[in-house]
Amino acid sequence: xxxxxxxxxxxxxxxxxxxxxxxxxxxxxxxxxxxxxxxxxxxxxxxxxxxxxxxxxxxxxxxxxxxxxxxxxxxxxxxxxxxxxxxxxxxxxxxxxxxxxxxxxxxxxxxxxxxxxxxxxxxxxxxxxxxxxxxxxxxxxxxxxxxxxxxxxxxxxxxxxxxxxxxxxxxxxxxxxxxxxxxxxxxxxxxxxxxxxxxxxxxxxxxxxxxxxxxxxxxxxxxxxxxxxxxxxxxxxxxxxxxxxxxxxxxxxxxxxxxxxxxxxxxxxxxxxxxxxxxxxxxxxxxxxxxxxxxxxxxxxxxxxxxxxxxxxxxxxxxxxxxxxxxxxxxxxxxxxxxxxxxxxxxxxxxxxxxxxxxxxxxxxxxxxxxxxxxxxxxxxxxxxxxxxxxxxxxxxxxxxxxxxxxxxxxxxxxxxxxxxx
Amino acid sequence: xxxxxxxxxxxxxxxxxxxxxxxxxxxxxxxxxxxxxxxxxxxxxxxxxxxxxxxxxxxxxxxxxxxxxxxxxxxxxxxxxxxxxxxxxxxxxxxxxxxxxxxxxxxxxxxxxxxxxxxxxxxxxxxxxxxxxxxxxxxxxxxxxxxxxxxxxxxxxxxxxxxxxxxxxxxxxxxxxxxxxxxxxxxxxxxxxxxxxxxxxxxxxxxxxxxxxxxxxxxxxxxxxxxxxxxxxxxxxxxxxxxxxxxxxxxxxxxxxxxxxxxxxxxxxxxxxxxxxxxxxxxxxxxxxxxxxxxxxxxxxxx
Numbered sequence: 157x158x159x160x161x162x163x164x165x166x167x168x169x170x171x172x173x174x175x176x177x178x179x180x181x182x183x184x185x186x187x188x189x190x191x192x193x194x195x196x197x198x199x200x201x202x203x204x205x206x207x208x209x210x211x212x213x214x215x216x217x218x219x220x221x222x223x224x225x226x227x228x229x230x231x232x233x234x235x236x237x238x239x240x241x242x243x244x245x246x247x248x249x250x251x252x253x254x255x256x257x258x259x260x261x262x263x264x265x266x267x268x269x270x271x272x273x274x275x276x277x278x279x280x281x282x283x284x285x286x287x288x289x290x291x292x293x294x295x296x297x298x299x300x301x302x303x304x305x306x307x308x309x310x311x312x313x314x315x316x317x318x319x320x321x322x323x324x325x326x327x328x329x330x331x332x333x334x335x336x337x338x339x340x341x342x343x344x345x346x347x348x349x350x351x352x353x354x355x356x357x358x359x360x361x362x363x364x365x366x367x368x369x370x371x372x373x374x375x376x377x378x379x380x381x382x383x384x385x386x387x388x389x390x391x392x393x394x395x396x397x398x399x400x401x402x403x404x405x406x407x408x409x410x411x412x413x414x415x416x417x418x419x420x421x422x423x424x425x426x427x428x429x430x431x432x433x434x435x436x437x438x439x440x441x442x443x444x445x446x447x448x449x450x451x452x453x454x455x456x457x458x459x460x461x462x463x464x465x466x467x468x469x470x471x472x473x474x475x476x477x478x479x480x481x482x483x484x485x486x487x488x489x490x491x492x493x494x495x496x497x498x499x500x501x502x503x504x505x506x507x508x509x510x511x512x513x514x515x516x517x518x519x520x521x522x523x524x525x526x527x528x529x530x531x532x533x534x535x536x537x538x539x540x541x542x543x544x545x546x547x548x549x550x551x552x553x554x555x556x557x558x559x560x561x562x563x564x565x566x567x568x569x570x571x572x573x574x575x576x577x578x
Numbered sequence: 579x580x581x582x583x584x585x586x587x588x589x590x591x592x593x594x595x596x597x598x599x600x601x602x603x604x605x606x607x608x609x610x611x612x613x614x615x616x617x618x619x620x621x622x623x624x625x626x627x628x629x630x631x632x633x634x635x636x637x638x639x640x641x642x643x644x645x646x647x648x649x650x651x652x653x654x655x656x657x658x659x660x661x662x663x664x665x666x667x668x669x670x671x672x673x674x675x676x677x678x679x680x681x682x683x684x685x686x687x688x689x690x691x692x693x694x695x696x697x698x699x700x701x702x703x704x705x706x707x708x709x710x711x712x713x714x715x716x717x718x719x720x721x722x723x724x725x726x727x728x729x730x731x732x733x734x735x736x737x738x739x740x741x742x743x744x745x746x747x748x749x750x751x752x753x754x755x756x757x758x759x760x761x762x763x764x765x766x767x768x769x770x771x772x773x774x775x776x777x778x779x780x781x782x783x784x785x786x787x788x789x790x791x792x793x794x795x796x797x798x799x800x801x802x803x804x805x806x807x808x809x810x811x812x813x814x815x816x817x818x819x820x821x822x823x824x825x826x827x828x829x830x831x832x833x834x835x836x837x838x839x840x841x842x843x844x845x846x847x848x849x850x851x852x853x854x855x856x857x858x859x860x861x862x863x864x865x866x867x868x869x870x871x872x873x874x875x876x877x878x879x880x881x
Contacts, residue, residue, distance in 0.1 A: 165588060166586050166588060166589055166592070167589040167592045167593070195853070195854055195855050195856040196855050197855045234739070234740075235724075236724050237716045238717075238723065239716070239767070239769050241771070245589070246589040246769075261744070264744045264745060264746055267747045268747060268748075375584055375585050375586045378585070388599070388602045388603060389602040389605065389606050389632075391635050393635040393636070394635075395635075395636075397634070398635075401634055405631070405632075406602075407748070434633075435630075436629075437633060446587070446595050446596070447587065447591075447595050448594070448598040448599050448631070450633075461606055497753070499749050500749075502603075555747065559746070559747045559749065560749065561751060563751055563753055565753075568751070568753030568754060569743055569751075569753075570744050573744070573746045
């Protein structure tokens with residue numbers, strides 16, 4: 157089994173979202189517990205705390221609420237990352253809080269996720285929050301979505317109720333951009349349909365949550381068409397053995413690079429050919445996302461950090477004007493004429509806010525055209541002017557070359573997350 | 579590097595690619611980075627990843643070890659081998675020196691582990707480091723599960739868990755004010771088992787104390803401490819010889835070993851895969867003080 161993990165297993169990153177009491181921590185606790193990612197000393201600590209608080213059951217949520225203030229308040233206030241593995245896959249969970257005031261944390265967790273997991277309480281049905289979570293996951297282009305209808309044990313495993321929630325959500329999701337949706341009835345507390353199929357719900361013929369997570373095909377979610385290689389670091393050894401070595405290090409953001417390919421370096425527009433691709437001391441026949449490699453070119457062209465290598469007939473847009481959806485993450489509102497630092501792939505520049513076109517109500521999808529600024533946890537369509545050209549694709553096309561962060565130059569804090577519109 | 583016709587990367591390859599990206603990003607953006615090196619399996623894995631990130635050039639930053647004065651000789655020997663082979667500069671910040679110079683105060687009650695905090699922060703300040711790579715993993719401890727890959731520290735070296743920068747995509751924000759620094763954790767998404775798989779796959783040289791060997795130990799508080807000048811039996815305690823290995827390495831006064839016959843990478847992996855107790859719960863006295871021991875130390879500047 158250990159060999160299998162090493163050789164075959166791949167990585168799936170998923171973000172969880174849910175309202176306060178819908179059992180999200182319990183579900184994560186159960187996934188960790190059933191995949192043996194929880195150790196006895198951790199479980200004993202949680203049992204002891206549960207007991208000293210007078211609970212009549214072991215509160216698995218205590219496993220995931222790591223900070224003193226979270227344990228004091230009994231709520232999750234920040235994104236936490238959890239890990240578990242099965243022989244097929246390793247999983248990284250971005251556990252994000254459900255409160256509306258923590259939209260920024262959900263955006264953070266979803267930015268790297270392959271899959272979004274939204275929990276609803278079967279007794280409550282869809283809430284404003286479930287819709288908001290689906291909207292955010294759609295906006296962040298998380299390719300797979302699971303709606304887990306939890307606490308089925310508390311509604312007598314009622315098929316009709318489940319089907320009603322399923323239909324309602326599917327209708328709502330059809331207005332969004334969600335390529336893949338799976339709806340699963342579960343009981344996180346009792347374990348129904350979490351790891352094994354539930355005996356209580358013979359009417360449900362879909363997979364258990366764990367089976368779905370393990371078998372989902374994710375490799376094709378990555379962009380294998382458009383070659384995008386943001387240059388991160390120039391490697392010049394200046395040693396006797398590698399006197400003339402000059403390599404461009406970076407992580408492939410899209411497409412497949414091969415030795416012999418004719419490429420263009422932006423922004424200079426110089427063309428050359430890939431002489432070789434190195435991964436440490438070995439040459440590899442090709443590179444694709446998310447490999448970190450070193451690319452050597454046949455010509456001695458001038459390439460530095462912030463440049464991008466692409467194919468000659470398939471280039472990103474080179475522009476100083478960005479039209480993007482921005483999630484604002486700080487109390488001082490985003491306003492026209494505001495100046496900020498912007499980081500996009502490996503390039504950092506300065507930018508000025510030209511205008512806010514509208515503010516998006518993530519509950520109703522209503523676009524408020526009268527809005528002229530964005531407050532904390534608000535999302536809107538914003539136009540920016542950048543001091544130097546950036547090499548961008550639409551976020552829809554490529555989540556790496558289509559995303560950026562905004563930084564307050566006075567405080568140094570990340571204040572916004574942006575996704576370039578097509 | 580195993581590439582496949584279906585363009586899948588194995589999870590170890592993907593973790594490696596992510597860590598290398600982080601190393602290059604920090605090396606490109608910070609003026610004066612340093613790699614914190616304890617000689618343990620995680621910091622050795624970091625050395626290996628840094629070696630790969632910049633190959634065939636040398637690692638473009640020095641290595642900093644905080645010497646507790648109670649480090650295992652086998653660990654120091656491995657440290658020296660790595661430093662020599664990679665040709666990196668080694669800086670040693672000594673807790674003994676820090677005590678002598680009045681930088682930290684040894685009241686006879688505070689552990690060496692805690693005294694490392696002031697010693698480390700002083701070294702970072704004196705050398706003017708703006709970024710310090712650490713081998714912390716989020717699976718180690720619940721306070722670490724909350725920490726960012728780029729973890730901002732104020733001019734006192736403090737971590738503020740409630741005021742962390744959001745970390746989006748792989749766009750790390752390295753902005754600093756005068757006197758502040760960043761802790762950078764390339765191994766954030768690795769688990770203990772991942773580290774061992776990687777060490778085995780790469781045949782990485784690690785200190786011999788990770789492998790089963792016979793050693794004189796003192797059973798104390800449910801742990802087996804290595805008998806040495808620093809750790810002598812108290813009244814009623816005995817020194818026994820057992821077949822043991824270490825799951826973590828730290829200061830000898832606080833790091834326990836476990837009984838084991840795992841004397842190869844493969845046997846260690848098999849043992850870890852079925853372990854029912856965390857590495858820290860099993861062998862680290864310093865995490866037993868309170869439920870928030872790690873969080874409290876981290877707020878003060880621990881790594």
